[in-house]
Amino acid sequence: MKNVLVAGGGLGGTIVANRIAQKLSNEIDKGEVNVTVLDKDDKHFYQPGFLLVSMGAMEPGETHVPERSVLDRHVKFLSGDKGTMTKIDAANHSISTADGASHHYDQLVLSTGSHLQFDEIPGFTEGADTFFNLEKARDMWKKVQSFTGGKIVVDTAMLPHKCPVAPLEVTLMLDDYFRKKGIREKVQIDYCYPVPGVFGIPNVNRMMTGIFAERGINIHSQFTLASVDAGARKITSKEGESLDYDMLVSVPPHKGAQVIGDSGLGDRRNWIPTDKFTLLVKGHDDIHAMGDTTDIAISKAGSTADYESYTVSHNVAADITGTDGKKTYPGTVFCFIATGMDQATYIKFDYSHPPVPPTPSQIYWWSKLAYNKLYWSIHARTMI
Numbered sequence: 001m002k003n004v005l006v007a008g009g010g011l012g013g014t015i016v017a018n019r020i021a022q023k024l025s026n027e028i029d030k031g032e033v034n035v036t037v038l039d040k041d042d043k044h045f046y047q048p049g050f051l052l053v054s055m056g057a058m059e060p061g062e063t064h065v066p067e068r069s070v071l072d073r074h075v076k077f078l079s080g081d082k083g084t085m086t087k088i089d090a091a092n093h094s095i096s097t098a099d100g101a102s103h104h105y106d107q108l109v110l111s112t113g114s115h116l117q118f119d120e121i122p123g124f125t126e127g128a129d130t131f132f133n134l135e136k137a138r139d140m141w142k143k144v145q146s147f148t149g150g151k152i153v154v155d156t157a158m159l160p161h162k163c164p165v166a167p168l169e170v171t172l173m174l175d176d177y178f179r180k181k182g183i184r185e186k187v188q189i190d191y192c193y194p195v196p197g198v199f200g201i202p203n204v205n206r207m208m209t210g211i212f213a214e215r216g217i218n219i220h221s222q223f224t225l226a227s228v229d230a231g232a233r234k235i236t237s238k239e240g241e242s243l244d245y246d247m248l249v250s251v252p253p254h255k256g257a258q259v260i261g262d263s264g265l266g267d268r269r270n271w272i273p274t275d276k277f278t279l280l281v282k283g284h285d286d287i288h289a290m291g292d293t294t295d296i297a298i299s300k301a302g303s304t305a306d307y308e309s310y311t312v313s314h315n316v317a318a319d320i321t322g323t324d325g326k327k328t329y330p331g332t333v334f335c336f337i338a339t340g341m342d343q344a345t346y347i348k349f350d351y352s353h354p355p356v357p358p359t360p361s362q363i364y365w366w367s368k369l370a371y372n373k374l375y376w377s378i379h380a381r382t383m384i
């Protein structure tokens with residue numbers, strides 16, 4: 001019996017486990033192979049929905065389903081203490097879980113994601129709103145609806161974080177929301193970003209800087225968040241700039257999963273050193289990494305994990321069945337970018353081809369919403 005373990009059953013782990021099971025369904029039916037997903041949570045969260053929840057464009061209940069319901073019947077699923085990983089022992093090819101069990105693997109896929117570090121910035125928890133988890137996204141929508149005027153600051157504490165375009169999206173959605181409500185002239189919007197410009201990719205930066213200028217959004221860049229003073233409603237940057245706010249919408253610092261650090265598999269922020277083409281963890285030929293958890297200098301996005309899953313599932317199945325012909329990942333990423341409450345653009349790029357975002361339109365907005373709706377029935381189940 002050969003064991004494939006998928007460590008983390010979020011967006012990437014679910015998709016890759018389904019793809020691996022589809023490729024190895026005969027071997028699984030014959031009892032020769034096991035494919036098992038381990039996750040502490042028995043719910044599957046569709047995190048792109050959190051942005052829409054924070055702006056009232058999606059109901060909170062639409063963002064999650066039971067993980068079992070989106071997994072292929074050939075995939076085993078362990079959650080709670082049975083799925084909570086406490087140590088990954090690469091030398092002995094095994095994972096320990098909180099129930100005291102040890103799980104042997106022949107092939108391991110690490111998809112443990114990126115995690116919010118509110119405590120790294122003094123005052124962040126008390127003073128900042130965010131849409132990066134469901135509970136806070138729900139709270140933010142209540143505040144947005146009751147905001148009648150004043151200063152909104154949108155800030156990104158640190159790079160990298162998941163969904164690099166999300167700060168742009170929330171800024172332009174807030175602008176459009178208050179325009180449609182007829183109170184935009186009473187709302188000042190300031191955008192703070194920790195690297196020069198409003199976004200790291202030149203073509204996107206150029207387009208978005210133009211849109212920000214047209215919409216009267218002030219840019220503060222470079223602005224690396226040092227502290228939040230919740231009482232005085234003021235943020236200060238490492239560069240020495242201070243800004244007052246009435247509402248602060250901020251992206252918190254991110255790190256790779258704690259279990260990665262505890263297992264000695266990560267760098268100083270728990271990102272896993274990963275070959276950007278083979279998606280193998282450096283120094284290991286039986287450990288693959290994908291999604292947010294890698295140290296690859298590419299967007300931490302669901303679409304990245306999805307495109308990577310084609311390479312990882314193919315290579316895992318080839319290793320298990322002993323067949324030749326490995327695949328490599330060309331760096332493909334696709335992201336819609338909301339530019340208002342009813343318009344969007346998109347970017348598609350890879351390691352060799354930079355993105356060229358089209359002029360924003362309603363078609364792309366409706367495509368973004370349609371994609372979100374179809375995620376559960378088609379995408380997570382890898383029907384395409």
Ligand SMILES: Cc1cc2nc3c(=O)[nH]c(=O)nc-3n(C[C@H](O)[C@H](O)[C@H](O)COP(=O)(O)OP(=O)(O)OC[C@H]3O[C@@H](n4cnc5c(N)ncnc54)[C@H](O)[C@@H]3O)c2cc1C
Pocket residue numbers: 007008009010011012013038039040041046047048049050051083084085086111112113114131132133162163166257258259290291292293300301302303304305334335336
């Ligand atoms: C507000 C927001 C908007 C976004 N918008 C978009 C978008 O429009 N387009 C896009 O492509 N992407 C978007 N993303 C990013 C996308 O959601 C992530 O990039 C994607 O979820 C990454 O998938 P993953 O499998 O790497 O990690 P995750 O989906 O986060 O899954 C990681 C899993 O690992 C589990 N785990 C971690 N540690 C342990 C442990 N010790 N034991 C057991 N289980 C563990 C977690 O429980 C989790 O289920 C957005 C994200 C946010 C927050």
